Amino acid sequence: MTVEQQAPVRGARTRTSRAPSKPHGQWAVDGNEPLNANEEFKLADGGLNVRERIEQVYAKGGFASIDPTDLHGRFRWWGLYTQRKPGIDGGRTAQLEPHELEDEYFMLRVRIDGGQLTTEQLRVIGGISTEFARDSADLTDRQNVQLHWVQVEDVPEIWRRLEAVGLSTTEACGDVPRVILGSPVAGIAADEIIDPTPQIREIADRFIGDPTLANLPRKYKTAITGHPSQDVVHEINDCAFVAVEHPELGIGYDIWVGGALAAVPRLGERLGAFVVPERVGEVWHGVTQIFRDYGYRRLRNKARLKFLLADWGVEKFREVLENEYLGSPLPDGPAAPTPTTIGDHVGIHRQKDGRFYVGAAPLVGRVSGTTLTALADLAEVHGSRRIRTTPHQKLLVLDVPEDEVDGLVAGLDAIGLSSRPSLFRRGTIACTGIEYCKLAIVETKVNAAQAIEQLEERLGALEPEIGRPITLHVNGCPNSCARIQVADIGLKGQLVTIDGEQVPGYQVHLGGGLAGVGRDEAGLGRTVRGLKVPADGIADYAERVIRRYLADRADGE
Ligand code: SF4
Helix, strand or coil: CCCCCCCCCCCCCCCCCCCCCCCCCCHHHHCCCCCCHHHHHHHHCCHHHHHHHHHHHHHHHCHHHCCHHHHHCHHHHHCEEEEECCCCCHHHCCCCCHHHHEEEEEEEEEECHHHEEEHHHHHHHHHHHHHHCCCEEEECCCCCEEEEEECHHHHHHHHHHHHHCCCECCCCCCCCEEEEEECCCCCCECCCCCCCHHHHHHHHHHHCCCHHHCCCCCCEEEEEECCCCCCCCHHHCCEEEEEEEECCCEEEEEEEECCECCCCCECCEEEEEEECHHHHHHHHHHHHHHHHHHCCCCCHHHCCHHHHHHHHHHHHHHHHHHHHHHCCCCCECCCCCCCCCCCCCCEEEEECCCCEEEEEECECCEEEHHHHHHHHHHHHHCCCCEEEECCCCCEEEEEECHHHHHHHHHHHHHCCCECCCCHHHHHEEECCHHHCCCCCCCCCHHHHHHHHHHHHHHHHHHHHHHCCCCCEEECCCCCCCCCHHHCCEEEEEEEEEECCEEEEEEEEEECCECCECCECCCECCEEEEEEEEEHHHHHHHHHHHHHHHHHHCCCCC
């Protein structure tokens, strides 16, 4: 009997025909004997259980009272990471132990499934930021809001305020199903194929915080869109659903699995199966259970779903999903057509109900609690009660009556949220970087913001000729939180040698992108060997690339 035919027996020791010489730590194959320190602490006590200790012990006893395993492990299950101690330069990141790099303050990630917020919720986040997080707030490229400078003493009160308005930090980090990316224009766009909100809500309500899915091999990312622009970067998620019309079965979703970037990037693959909206929750649950039961747990750097998919292949993956987890086959389905519009939703757009939504670009995702509160007030003044965050570090204000649009746009400009940004501001994103991230080697947001300003000055007049945003993604280390491999210009933070001296800089990746305007399918950028730029040289390099592109591009490129 093959693995594909067996009913899964959790913890049973069975063998596949391709069993590795060393166990991968697959629970359904090797048993669940922990093979590394992360697996040990997760099995000993689940990450979700730390909440009670935070509320009952650590918030009262302060930072010094926190058990190190909770601090460096389980806290993440509630969206909490220690942030980097100020003043430690990137050259020392690899030399110091993690605890030597960390501060007694936390980064707190607020989970916003589908990026859907009410103005009331936004105001609560803004208030928490100003009161407990030194007015810090970053919009992440996974539709979350990330706060900094949080002290453990304040966490229970922060949770109380968030949960009172239906928000949470549950499983915002950790080896769990992270926030579900959702089309920022779900339910409103005039050209929408299907509103994915019911599917996003079903997964979030049924499975987030479910202890049976709270110990996955590593993080697990989901994306769902019903918009033809495919606005959720689905190719780089572990499990994604993209709206498509089946010739006989109507509107549903094309399912993708196994995408992820980091040091070994891999684009997701279509299973070739069609999922009706009513089965999305069940199918997502099946894929997630495959990851839990068969995902590799021995080595952390091999623990994402992409490695299992690479070994199994799409055919076997679908077979296991259908036979072991769904109990019935999925129909074959078509691929969604390549998008013909840009999916960042920046600018002014008419909704299906005749009102408008306005998409605005903060500078590299950086805002503040004050700005978020001002945005909530401004939206309400102009008739809106709904805000969306996007996977491109942008914000949308929904449901704006036509005669309020101009006033809203002017108000957004006044608080630093441009709905008519330059192509450079629109296309640039940056990860957290050395200001707060313990893994960072290089500063990101400040350098990227300066580069935008310089590019606007130098190339602003050429924007009509350039025609579309040039994506410039800036990372502070070899991880890929800012998706460097799928940018026109991706910059990976590292120390670079210039004139014989090691300085903070970036390795260049060129020519990556997701399927969209001018690009039939996603492709990973090319690492240009030896091409490195110093941290203050982003604009110089981007200018050279853009001028050369304008001079050399083929007709229609
Ligand atoms: Fe930190 Fe590196 Fe991720 Fe940037 S890419 S946020 S520096 S881990």
